[in-house]
Amino acid sequence: MKPSFTSYAAKMRQANREAVATVIALVVIVAVWFIGGIGLSGCGIEVFSTPLWIIGGTVGPWVAAIICAVVLAKCVFADFSLDEPEESEESEESEESEESEESEGEEVHHG
Secondary structure (H helix, E strand, O other): OOOOOOOHHHHHHHHHHHHHHHHHHHHHHHHHHHHHHHOOOOOOOEEOOEEHHHHHHHHHHHHHHHHHHHHHHHHHOOOOOOOOOHHHHHHHHHHHHHHHHHHHHHHHHHO
């Protein structure tokens, strides 16, 4: 279901909510990178002759970024237009087409 925002202010609140959530996601990804890369650098564990901190510092943030993107898309982001409601656009278009038809009609009568 597409959320309906009744005012421009409500749309701006949603946009701010999305921006804040995106910054939080960035902080989570950076934290995973620090913990996985720098935090695991002291341990001597190796996986297929590769130190665990390399895997944790590369694969960990990648997985965290995918999870954050899915959570943001499913729970935070909303699809809406910042333009005026569609009803006013339709009425403006119909007025413009009527004006252009009238001006075309006037040109024919004068010519």
